[in-house]
Amino acid sequence: MEKIMEENSNAIIMGQGVNDFKGIFGTTQGLQEKFGDNRVFDVPLAEEATTGVGIGASLNGLYPIQTHIRADFSLVCMNQIINLASKYRYMFGGIFEVPMLIRLVVGRSWGQGAQHSQSLQSTFSHFPGLTVILPSHPDTILSSYLYAAEKYMNPVISIEHRLMYDLGFAKGVYATKSNPLHSSYIVREGNDVTIVATSIMVLETLRAAEHLSKSAGISCEVIDIHSASHPQRELIIESIRKTKKLIIADTSWKAYGVGAEVCRWVLEKDPTLLIAPAKTIGMAPAPCPTAKSLEDLYYPNLFTLSDDIANIVTGNSNHGIPLPDEKSMADVYKKFKGPF
């Protein structure tokens, strides 16, 4: 955020609590002091108008960065995001552009419940005109946000995962791409199965891949899809051509989701690419419960993920591969420190 503000004098940050002592998990902390209250400011609890103000500010020369401390609150802005922002360029025959960045934070664990935990990538990616990313690494946060602010002339929705703010990461792991907003990344090479993952499921999948490599010599190729709206389909298809097996691990529900979308291209491209059934992994088809015992069942975990991968790779549900003894993910993330 600081780098964008330094390098782009027209950038502003507007959102509930961006100037408070918590500063959106520290991501906007101290920026009002540094850049002034004309460029970094708190807003009324008026999500639809605030989004519309961002659109209008963008139309008249600013680059607004808007934050929603929970992604769920962006549902109050759907009229502005879907009916206006996504259509402004097309609906007026290309005479207007609405470059802006909307950051949504997905919560998980500690009883976040039904309205603090939704991950809306398939909802937003459904609409032409929106660019939707789910960064899972500081490399892609930096490259995507700088590209969005400096070169991209369209609205971008970035879905950030709360559990990742406190993690440590090694820098410079991801490949450099010319347009990171339309990119996907191979983050682990392998031969036995292609696993396409979103957001924090990239980290979970890498942990499962590491376990299965050590315990059973299974070689997983893991792809961070990163851009839900404009993924690099060819990169994913080429991986599947090599491994001939496909799993999609998403942070949302499976119905009409990222998994369904990846399966659509594969089927439309070449239905003979796969030699085993595809597997989609996501949340249980229910609103998120708050009780920890139910929440642990609601989300996939390292145990179920490893089991699913082993099933697909061996073609046998009684695969006999030892599985990790996983407690709930939040417990892991409290002390989890990477690196990837």
Next chain:
Amino acid sequence: MPDSPSIHYDKLFRVSLLIRKFEEKIIELYPSDKIQSPVHLSLGQEAVASGICACLTKKDLLFGTYRSHAYYIAKGGKLTEMMAELYGKSTGSNKGKAGSMHLADATVGMMGSSAVVASTIPHAVGAALASRNLNKDQLIVAVFGDGATDEGVYHESINFASLMKLPMLFVCENNGLAVHSSQKDRQSFNISTHANVYGIESEYISDGYNFCKIQKRTSENINLIKSNGRPRLLEIETFRYCEHVGPGEDFNDGYRSSSDFENWKSKDPLVNDKESIAKFIPGIREEIQNAVNFAEKSPWPKTEELLTDII
């Protein structure tokens, strides 16, 4: 009739009459299906647009509604491109992708109009924020109907504008109707006095057919906005002559009376000032016919336009 007709009166009269005759041409053409776009006609409301826009320059931005034909013309948008847009031709102001409801011409500060009630009000607020931050010497205007003031986003927007001390003008064209629902069935408040609650000074104008008065009051309000840097609101009573959408009249449908219509028309200079009508009508007819000819001759959008300008 004004007491002493002036050049000023003539200019406003001509723009208002141009809007009226252009829309009457739409009504004439509509049965031919050449215009396949839902039209929300401004007939009866022309004076509000001509009075407001006479106080604006091209760099001042106006955000309108789906009933924006009048503003597009009054703000100086090209008539030829407007008719081509209504025809769905590639030479239209928006390449045939906007139609009647999303007319826009950035070169004259006619910003995008939207088919979702009240949805461009916050855009005007945001444009005013940008104008202030970037030191642009612009006035930003948000135009909306009385129906829009039912919407939450209207209240959110005027609060935001007042809180941030944004120099801009809110204009409510009050025709008393949201589609067919009357204002008294929808609102527990008075629009112009209610804005004061948010710290926004307001003014109510009851004779919305009087373009000279609207121009004068707008000009004075703009001066006040520029001198104290705060938003203001103008509520202007007006009268929608046609049905909500479409080219017809609907005084026989039982929800409003034709006597109110006749009463309003009896005060409408575009009906009663025969002398001015006679003076301007030949030039206006020619201008409109040129626009129709341009639209007729223009090509349809090419196939590749379907997937152009998405991102």
